[in-house]
Amino acid sequence: MTQAFLIVLRLMALALLGYFGYRLWMGTRSWSTRAVAFVFTGALAWQFIAGTW
Amino acid sequence: MRGFATLLWLEYRRSRVWAAALLGSLAFWLWGLNQVTVSDFGERAGIRVAILGVAAAVGLVVLCFMIGRIRGETRRGQYQILLLTPPSGYLHILARAIFALGVGIVYYVILGGLLWWVAGRAGITPGTGSVLQLLFAGPFYGIGAILVPFLSWTLLLMVFLSAFRLSGPSWIPGIVMVAGTPFLFRWISEGIFKLSYSLPAWSMFGGFTRLIEEAEIETEIMITTQGALVPQEPLWIMLALSVVMLVIAGRIWQEVEG
Numbered sequence: 001m002t003q004a005f006l007i008v009l010r011l012m013a014l015a016l017l018g019y020f021g022y023r024l025w026m027g028t029r030s031w032s033t034r035a036v037a038f039v040f041t042g043a044l045a046w047q048f049i050a051g052t053w
Numbered sequence: 054m055r056g057f058a059t060l061l062w063l064e065y066r067r068s069r070v071w072a073a074a075l076l077g078s079l080a081f082w083l084w085g086l087n088q089v090t091v092s093d094f095g096e097r098a099g100i101r102v103a104i105l106g107v108a109a110a111v112g113l114v115v116l117c118f119m120i121g122r123i124r125g126e127t128r129r130g131q132y133q134i135l136l137l138t139p140p141s142g143y144l145h146i147l148a149r150a151i152f153a154l155g156v157g158i159v160y161y162v163i164l165g166g167l168l169w170w171v172a173g174r175a176g177i178t179p180g181t182g183s184v185l186q187l188l189f190a191g192p193f194y195g196i197g198a199i200l201v202p203f204l205s206w207t208l209l210l211m212v213f214l215s216a217f218r219l220s221g222p223s224w225i226p227g228i229v230m231v232a233g234t235p236f237l238f239r240w241i242s243e244g245i246f247k248l249s250y251s252l253p254a255w256s257m258f259g260g261f262t263r264l265i266e267e268a269e270i271e272t273e274i275m276i277t278t279q280g281a282l283v284p285q286e287p288l289w290i291m292l293a294l295s296v297v298m299l300v301i302a303g304r305i306w307q308e309v310e311g
Contacts, residue, residue: 020225027220030308032301036213037226040233047236 013048017041056140060148067126071119072156075112079163082108086171098175105168109195112160113203120153120204123211142306146212146299150204157200161192186257194257194288202291205298206234212302216309241294249284256280 024037065072085104091097165188172179172187179187210230214223259280 017229020229023221023225024217024229027217027225028309030216030305032304032308033213033216036209036301036305037229040230040237043233043236043240044229051236 010048014045017045017048057144057148060140060144061152064148064152067122068119068152068156071115075115075119075156075160076163078108078111078115079160079167082164083167086167094175098171101171101174102168105164105171108164108167109161112157112164113200116153116157116160116200117203117207119156120149121207121211123215141303142310143300143303145306146208146303149208150201150299153204154196154201157196157204158192161196161200162188165189165192183258190255190257194255194283198288198291201295202298205295205302209298209302209305212305212309216305241290245287245290248286248290250286252285254282254284257283 021037021041024041025034028034028037082104086101089097089100089104091100168191169179169184169187210227213230214226217223217226257280
């Protein structure tokens with residue numbers, strides 16, 4: 001039960017992060033800004049997928 | 054070069070109240086140090102050192118606020134005027150970083166001087182080498198390993214946020230960068246721990262710690278006659294990261310505003 005709840009929580013967090021990533025990617029035309037956004041979004045995504053809390 | 058000097062002058066004009074308040078706060082810390090009247094010799098020195106630690110942390114926060122006021126300047130229209138100036142984004146970023154760094158150096162060297170004063174009040178009379186380490190080596194190590202990365206990160210954060218000011222709310226990039234940083238920092242710090250002491254360590258405060266031993270001050274810190282062995286890798290790694298962050302911030306400024 002707890003495991004399933006955590007999986008759902010992670011999926012929801014990933015979905016929110018995906019939305020943030022989309023907004024960040026489309027919100028600028030600067031590739032440096034996109035790269036910075038990608039690094040920090042990627043760090044969060046990696047933490048949601050494989051990170052230990 | 055003339056443009057850079059003008060930018061530094063602009064930084065002075067915009068941040069002089071912050072800088073004066075920060076440097077003026079040193080009088081407050083000196084007053085605070087004088088208020089410690091605990092009778093125990095070692096405890097008194099320990100409390101004073103702790104007060105100086107708080108002063109160092111407060112200075113870090115104030116300097117980060119001072120350097121990261123781009124959003125407030127955007128609302129007041131100062132930022133728009135700056136964007137129309139001919140110097141490149143790299144020079145703008147560099148001027149901000151150097152001005153804040155200069156203020157930070159003065160602040161932390163004086164804090165080192167206050168530490169020397171605390172030592173003197175504790176009956177310790179360090180030699181010239183130890184005094185120079187208190188005034189310069191210690192503060193400069195802390196500035197390079199902690200203050201410069203914090204300032205660079207704040208600048209990058211502010212430039213990153215301002216890159217989205219036309220397209221929507223800046224809370225999304227703000228949340229992503231602020232929330233992502235601790236995880237990135239954890240990975241970086243793990244790498245630093247692995248690499249530490251690969252290069253020869255620096256022996257700092259050797260004579261000073263010997264004097265503490267001779268003065269028989271009770272302390273929980275392990276003191277050896279060689280002093281504290283400080284690894285040099287964290288300093289170089291954090292300085293390199295800071296340069297990368299500053300270059301990226303300058304590049305974003307160029308791409309977004311250029």
